[in-house]
Amino acid sequence: MSTELPPQIQHQLAQLQQIQQQAQAIFGQRTQVEMMLRETERALEELEKLDKNAVIYKAIGELLIKSEKSATQVELEEKKETLELRLKTLEKQEKRIQKRFQELQEQLRPLLRKEGEKKGS
């Protein structure tokens, strides 16, 4: 079907597809960051419930290293902040790309309609 379309429309359609792929990639990243953030928050909640002198281990690769509760909490809080910042950036990127997708779709719609009418007549 697309081979019958003028090159300009074909180009815009390819652009639209590219934007859709970018949007999907950003969506995937956002989902991953959201999951990591949720996991960090849950770990912080669990740590909060533990005694001050609880025995804590931190994973470094395959190794588990003994650590202190307070130091681990500080580290997780920092990780949480970084993830929140990354999430905000990804959300902004996602909105921008969705807007661009809609704009391009709006531009293409009348052109495709015209092409359809030409073909029909």
Place this chain on the structure above:
Amino acid sequence: MVEKKMSEEELRNIIAQLQQYQSRAEAYQQQLALIGISISGCENAMQVLDRLEDVKASREMLVPIGAGSYMHATITSDRILMGLGAGVSAEKSVDEARQSLAERKDQLSKMFERLSKDLDEIHKEMQKLQLRASQYR
């Protein structure tokens, strides 16, 4: 009554929507499979804790090291090391660990139920769109 004929553009829109729903459904299915694995993991760990009480008398055991091979080991502590997420683990008593695992399994089961419902909704929407698309001539 004369039915309004569907335009090619409308059909294209339906196909695009169907593709979006399809990729969303696949993402949900993947997530459901992962949650299912986590639920089984909780159940396995709970079973081990239950059975561990029976073997306390003889503290010698065999630990699997893969490929059907085992190493002799001895339990030296009653404390259980439990992952809290984000690469952090904490020592807990058997009872505390059992309770945490039960809570975790409960949360995961609720999440599984919610996602299954959402997936059903997606499938329903897809069926509606497929029906509309089949009316195109």
